[in-house]
Amino acid sequence: MSEDVVIAGAGPTGLLLAIELSLAGVRPLVLEALPERLPHNRANGLVGQVVRMLDRRGLYERIAGTPGPPAPAPQYMFGGLPLDLADLPDNPLYLLPVPQRQLEDVLEARARELGVPIRFGHRLTGLSQTADAATARVAGPDGEYELATAYLVGADGGHSATRKLAGIGFPGVSRDDSVSRSAHVHIPDELRDPATGGLRVPGHGVVPPFGYHRTEQGLFVYAPFPSGPPGLNTLEWNDLDTEGEFDLAGMHASVRRVLGVDVGFTAPTGPGPHLLRRLVGGHTRIAETYRSGRVLLVGDAAHVHAAVGGPGLNLGLQDAINLGWKLAAALGGRDDLLETYQAERRPVGERVVTHTQAQSALIASGPQTTALRSVLAELLADRPARLRLAELLAGADVRYPAEPDAHPLAGRWAPDLVLRTETGPVRLAELTAAGRPLLVDLTRGHDLAAELAAGTGRVEVVSAAPIDGAPTAMLLRPDCYLAWASDSADPDPAERAALRAAAGRWLAARRVVEPVA
Numbered sequence: 001m002s003e004d005v006v007i008a009g010a011g012p013t014g015l016l017l018a019i020e021l022s023l024a025g026v027r028p029l030v031l032e033a034l035p036e037r038l039p040h041n042r043a044n045g046l047v048g049q050v051v052r053m054l055d056r057r058g059l060y061e062r063i064a065g066t067p068g069p070p071a072p073a074p075q076y077m078f079g080g081l082p083l084d085l086a087d088l089p090d091n092p093l094y095l096l097p098v099p100q101r102q103l104e105d106v107l108e109a110r111a112r113e114l115g116v117p118i119r120f121g122h123r124l125t126g127l128s129q130t131a132d133a134a135t136a137r138v139a140g141p142d143g144e145y146e147l148a149t150a151y152l153v154g155a156d157g158g159h160s161a162t163r164k165l166a167g168i169g170f171p172g173v174s175r176d177d178s179v180s181r182s183a184h185v186h187i188p189d190e191l192r193d194p195a196t197g198g199l200r201v202p203g204h205g206v207v208p209p210f211g212y213h214r215t216e217q218g219l220f221v222y223a224p225f226p227s228g229p230p231g232l233n234t235l236e237w238n239d240l241d242t243e244g245e246f247d248l249a250g251m252h253a254s255v256r257r258v259l260g261v262d263v264g265f266t267a268p269t270g271p272g273p274h275l276l277r278r279l280v281g282g283h284t285r286i287a288e289t290y291r292s293g294r295v296l297l298v299g300d301a302a303h304v305h306a307a308v309g310g311p312g313l314n315l316g317l318q319d320a321i322n323l324g325w326k327l328a329a330a331l332g333g334r335d336d337l338l339e340t341y342q343a344e345r346r347p348v349g350e351r352v353v354t355h356t357q358a359q360s361a362l363i364a365s366g367p368q369t370t371a372l373r374s375v376l377a378e379l380l381a382d383r384p385a386r387l388r389l390a391e392l393l394a395g396a397d398v399r400y401p402a403e404p405d406a407h408p409l410a411g412r413w414a415p416d417l418v419l420r421t422e423t424g425p426v427r428l429a430e431l432t433a434a435g436r437p438l439l440v441d442l443t444r445g446h447d448l449a450a451e452l453a454a455g456t457g458r459v460e461v462v463s464a465a466p467i468d469g470a471p472t473a474m475l476l477r478p479d480c481y482l483a484w485a486s487d488s489a490d491p492d493p494a495e496r497a498a499l500r501a502a503a504g505r506w507l508a509a510r511r512v513v514e515p516v517a
Helices: 014-021 049-055 060-064 100-113 161-165 248-259 312-331 335-363 369-377 383-394 493-506
Strands: 005-010 029-030 073-080 081-084 118-120 123-129 134-140 143-154 170-184 200-201 205-207 213-215 219-225 231-236 275-284 293-297 416-419 424-427 436-443 460-465 473-476 481-487
Touching: 005 312, 014 029, 014 100, 029 416, 049 060, 060 100, 073 118, 073 383, 081 143, 081 369, 081 383, 100 118, 123 143, 123 161, 143 161, 143 312, 170 248, 213 424, 213 436, 213 473, 213 481, 219 248, 219 275, 231 460, 248 275, 293 481, 312 335, 335 383, 473 493, 481 493
Parallel strands: 005 029, 005 143, 029 118, 143 293, 436 460
Antiparallel strands: 073 081, 123 134, 134 143, 170 231, 170 275, 200 205, 213 219, 219 231, 416 424, 436 473, 473 481
């Protein structure tokens, strides 16, 4: 029996892709090389547009553990410099502090609700493909076996076996001129600042939580996680001694070098496992192609970069959102839609690589970097500059390719709106949880739904009262980007023809099976 889609990797990106495929009517199979989830967290939160996207799939409250929609962050940072966002009229930057393990638990539970099989301890060892299918060789607890599949997706991280077996190049640079050290610790009460949640450090005042505190000797981060022990992180360029086993004394020594003073932390208490890690250097790489025949890449399998600014999960999860409905379309005979995956997502990956490299330069040691930071800090007093960086960090500035004469919002993220319908107000985000295309008609009864041909599949349609400053009509792709929009109270024949063309271009895909609710 052939599988529709096999996903290698049960991390957040692979799980979200499995959810998206299930919503689109495809039955994926997820393979995970590890026998069980890692006990420690590789990431501790989500930054950017993906927070709003999870809200639009009905997952935000489940992950956050609190009711209500997400709210924009009043402040963040760029290259370790404070970024005040409180006065931005349309602040695009959203944060969701959540340990990766908790995120994975929620996504796995949702995937299993939708009937997705997940096999832990099953490792991809071989791969072959023809024009019509791929065959994966898998090593499982009971031996090796083969899986035939229409498509194989590598969501298996920076060391992706999928990418290597497909022969996809991974050009970029690797650097060994820095050392990062991280540890869970116990912080005495007298060092905690209750007003800010920060850490009192002699000679430095209060170091804010989760911020980058830069000195000429390196970088220091204090991370009081909501659950579990707080974490400390240092990044050094001048001390690359990595001899011997790394222990808590080594963490003390690194903090002393960076801050110039001792900080009285001790070993963490409570159940472990506790983080104690030393990493040398880093990598910046992006796959030569996101697709090779029947093999595709998402997340870290397609791109790795510095973690500064926390864009990794935002980028990878948005890859999954973009790919899921297009894979479903390809299974319905629309390979041309699948071709747009790389065209849309690889430039976004390149953009993230660029701004993480820029941020890495801004936190490096040396007086020239200090001078550069001083100049940039002056520029960040200007609201337009802060808005521009907030959009960059969030990924809110993404615009996918659109027709030259298309509406200015075409190819952009659909705005957050509260629609006034006959049955009462409803948030746009509440109408997109099923992952289906959506036509929003605010033209007061001009019947735009009639422009959607029968072959465009299941398109949800909602009519509501006009909203000042918003388009009068919008056609949302399943990933919540706009395929078409209008500002006319009664769109003319040319606009209606453009709507039909957009529906045919982006939505004409039959479903493999009936979508799961």
